[in-house]
Each structure stands twice: as C-alpha cells, then as structure tokens.
Amino acid sequence: MNSVRVEDVSMIYPFLKVSGLFDRKKQKEFLAKQQAMPYTSNEGVIALQHFTATFKKGEFVSILGPSGSGKSTLLRIIAGLEDPPLGKVFYDDVELRDIPIDERNVSIVFQNYALYPNQRVYKNIAFPLEVRHIPRDEISEKVNRIATIMGMEDKLEKFPDELSGGEKQRVAICRAMVKEPDLLLLDEPLSNLDPLIRKKIRNQLRKIHEQYDTTIIYVTHEQYDALSLSDRIIILKDGITQMDGSVSEVYNYPVNRFCGEFVGFPTMNFFEDIEVDKDGSYSLFGTKYRLSSAQVKKLKEDRKIAVGIRGVDIQISNKGTDAAVEYVELIEADLIIHAMLQDYKITIVEKMNDNQDLRYFKGQEIKLSFDEKRFHFFDSEGNRL
Numbered sequence: 519m520n521s522v523r524v525e526d527v528s529m530i531y532p533f534l535k536v537s538g539l540f541d542r543k544k545q546k547e548f549l550a551k552q553q554a555m556p557y558t559s560n561e562g563v564i565a566l567q568h569f570t571a572t573f574k575k576g577e578f579v580s581i582l583g584p585s586g587s588g589k590s591t592l593l594r595i596i597a598g599l600e601d602p603p604l605g606k607v608f609y610d611d612v613e614l615r616d617i618p619i620d621e622r623n624v625s626i627v628f629q630n631y632a633l634y635p636n637q638r639v640y641k642n643i644a645f646p647l648e649v650r651h652i653p654r655d656e657i658s659e660k661v662n663r664i665a666t667i668m669g670m671e672d673k674l675e676k677f678p679d680e681l682s683g684g685e686k687q688r689v690a691i692c693r694a695m696v697k698e699p700d701l702l703l704l705d706e707p708l709s710n711l712d713p714l715i716r717k718k719i720r721n722q723l724r725k726i727h728e729q730y731d732t733t734i735i736y737v738t739h740e741q742y743d744a745l746s747l748s749d750r751i752i753i754l755k756d757g758i759t760q761m762d763g764s765v766s767e768v769y770n771y772p773v774n775r776f777c778g779e780f781v782g783f784p785t786m787n788f789f790e791d792i793e794v795d796k797d798g799s800y801s802l803f804g805t806k807y808r809l810s811s812a813q814v815k816k817l818k819e820d821r822k823i824a825v826g827i828r829g830v831d832i833q834i835s836n837k838g839t840d841a842a843v844e845y846v847e848l849i850e851a852d853l854i855i856h857a858m859l860q861d862y863k864i865t866i867v868e869k870m871n872d873n874q875d876l877r878y879f880k881g882q883e884i885k886l887s888f889d890e891k892r893f894h895f896f897d898s899e900g901n902r903l
C-alpha cells in the first residue's frame with residue numbers, strides 16, 4: 519500500500535442519554551454540558567470536522583492534540599473500526615469500505631495492552647501469523663526479528679503476568695508488527711508508562727520505523743513524543759486540524775497561538791495587547807521594533823498583537839530589560855529560569871554548565887535581551903501574522 523487518504527471526514531456522536539440513575543434536573547444538566555462542547559449540532563457532539571490528510575508509505579506522522587480533540591476517533595476511522603457519516607477513507611485508490619476486513623493489512627495498538635494471559639509471549643506475538651497458516655520457520659524468524667528490535671528476545675517463554683507494564687506494551691507492539699502491516703496505528707501507547715521506559719520504547723519505535731516500511735500514525739497528547747519521533751505532526755483541537763507540517767514547521771512557525779502554546783517546552787512566553795502604529799512599529803519594554811509590511815497587512819482592525827517568544831530565544835546578559843528571578847528548575851540538561859518581567863511570569867532556558875545552577879537565585883535582578891528574529895506575532899484572534 520502506497521498511501522492512505524482521508525478525505526473530508528466528519529464524525530458526529532449522538533448526545534449520550536442518561537436515564538434511570540439521574541433525575542430530570544440532572545439529565546438536563548448532563549445534556550447542557552454536552553451541548554456546551556465547542557462543536558455540537560442538533561444531532562450530537564462533532565468529534566471530527568472536515569478532516570483531510572494523506573499519509574505516504576513509510577511516513578511517521580503524529581496526531582497531536584489535547585484530550586477530547588478527536589484523535590482516537592480519527593484513528594478508529596482510519597483503521598476502519600468506525601464508519602464516518604461524512605467523507606471517505608482510501609487505501610491507495612480503493613475506498614476502505616470496499617476492502618474486505620481480512621485484506622486490510624493494518625494493526626492498531628491501544629493505551630491498554632490486551633494480551634492472552636494464558637499464552638506465552640512467543641504465542642502472543644505469533645498469533646496473527648498462526649491464523650494465516652504461515653510455515654513455522656517463517657513465523658519463528660519474524661517473531662524473533664521484531665522481538666529483538668523491541669528487546670523482548672529473552673522474554674519469549676514468559677507469561678504476560680510475569681511482565682512489567684512496559685514489557686506487556688512491547689509485546690503488544692511486537693504482535694502488531696509481526697505481520698509487517700502496511701499501516702501501524704498507535705493510540706497513546708506510552709501514556710501509562712514511566713519516563714525511562716517511555717524513552718526506551720521511543721527508541722525502539724524509531725528502529726521499527728527504520729527497519730520496516732510500514733506507515734506509522736501515532737496519536738498522542740504529549741508533544742515530546744510527537745516532536746521526537748515523527749517526520750510530520752498534525753495538530754488537532756476540537757476535532758479541527760490546526761496545522762499539518764514537519765516538526766520544524768510546527769515548532770518554528772506555529773500558525774496560531776494554540777499551536778505556539780501547545781508545542782514546545784516550557785510553554786512559549788506571550789506579551790499581550792501590544793499596539794502597532796500605522797508605520798508598523800511597536801514597542802516592547804521600551805524598545806522599538808517594526809513589523810514587516812506583509813505582517814502589517816494581516817493585522818486586524820484593532821492593530822493589536824501578542825508577541826510570543828520561546829525561553830530558548832531570550833538571553834540573560836548585562837544589558838537589556840530588567841527582570842527578577844523567581845525560581846530555577848533543572849530539567850535534563852536545561853536550566854529553566856522562572857522570572858518576573860513587569861507583570862509577566864516568563865521562562866528563560868539556558869544549557870546547564872558546571873556550577874551554573876549557582877548563578878541564579880530567588881529575587882536576583884537580571885537583564886534580558888530578546889532575539890527579535892525569533893518573535894512570533896499573533897493577531898487578536900490568535901492567528902499568526
């Protein structure tokens with residue numbers, strides 16, 4: 519299979535009805551809560567709106583968005599587990615609806631691994647091949663190949679009960695990959711695991727991506743997974759695509775404030791309600807800057823902007839804007855300095871050097887300079903200028 523195409527797909531779930539347990543007031547409240555969701559129609563909650571994307575063979579694409587943004591819905595639709603009322607899904611040029619289930623070479627892994635408890639790991643992994651009556655040698659070769667990539671080659675004789683959560687999830691991934699699917703769909707597979715195990719499995723997923731030509735679609739609400747694993751990221755919010763781009767596009771050119779805030783750690787700093795003059799100039803903490811004429815053209819009538827800048831693009835130096843240190847965190851090799859800049863709580867990121875942690879302390883007066891080229895401008899509706 520060379521491509522998966524999702525064409526203008528929308529999905530509506532009927533409002534859930536509650537009865538019995540709740541009195542009428544509670545029922546009304548429950549319905550009102552559902553109707554207050556960002557996108558609803560008379561029929562129900564709109565989980566996905568006009569979603570269109572093409573996934574090419576061998577691509578690793580992350581679907582990134584907060585809880586409730588429609589990620590799992592999209593994945594189920596791509597897997598063919600759910601048939602959308604509007605729009606179409608194609609595997610190559612054939613509509614998914616017209617492809618018999620046993621001809622769809624797709625695997626899906628969920629957050630909660632479902633293994634056969636009374637079968638050994640080997641059998642659990644081999645199952646999708648055994649039902650296809652593949653010769654035993656070939657099965658063994660394929661099981662060993664994927665088990666080695668996932669670091670499970672020594673655990674093949676164990677039962678699921680004897681494994682840790684991370685190991686069980688690795689078995690689930692092995693079972694999904696053993697039939698060498700055209701498409702591997704992962705729905706928050708690492709969410710239940712601790713950071714060290716996540717890191718390890720991320721590396722193993724990278725190896726899978728290198729060694730198989732499977733297309734991988736990875737659903738997550740964790741930006742770090744998306745940024746570190748994928749070729750491309752699609753950001754969803756309230757069932758609507760916000761952005762579809764490479765990792766560097768998403769990080770460097772967020773199309774709106776939501777994307778700017780959602781991607782990157784620590785969260786981008788924003789300076790609000792800055793007025794732009796007729797000639798495009800604006801001032802920030804006493805310094806004058808100027809928007810390009812293309813940016814000025816995009817301004818809304820109120821001529822107000824928010825200026826965003828990431829902590830890594832702010833320098834602490836001996837001249838510049840005054841700020842005061844609130845507290846300092848060390849995260850991996852990054853020093854995150856939390857400071858007050860007038861009324862703004864901001865974060866600045868520096869690389870950790872020897873003894874550098876001693877350089878900053880609560881209440882310390884510092885001076886900041888900004889890398890103007892790294893400013894992100896958003897109009898009053900949150901769209902990028």
Ligand code: ADP
Pocket residue numbers: 531532534555563564565583584585586587588589590591592
């Ligand atoms: P995500 O995976 O991003 O958290 P989902 O795709 O699970 O989001 O859900 C998207 C929206 O659709 C949410 O508002 C959710 O409450 C609603 N939803 C999901 N599944 C159902 C369902 N089976 N019935 C009713 N509403 C649903």
Ligand code: MG
Pocket residue numbers: 589590591
């Ligand atoms: Mg989900």
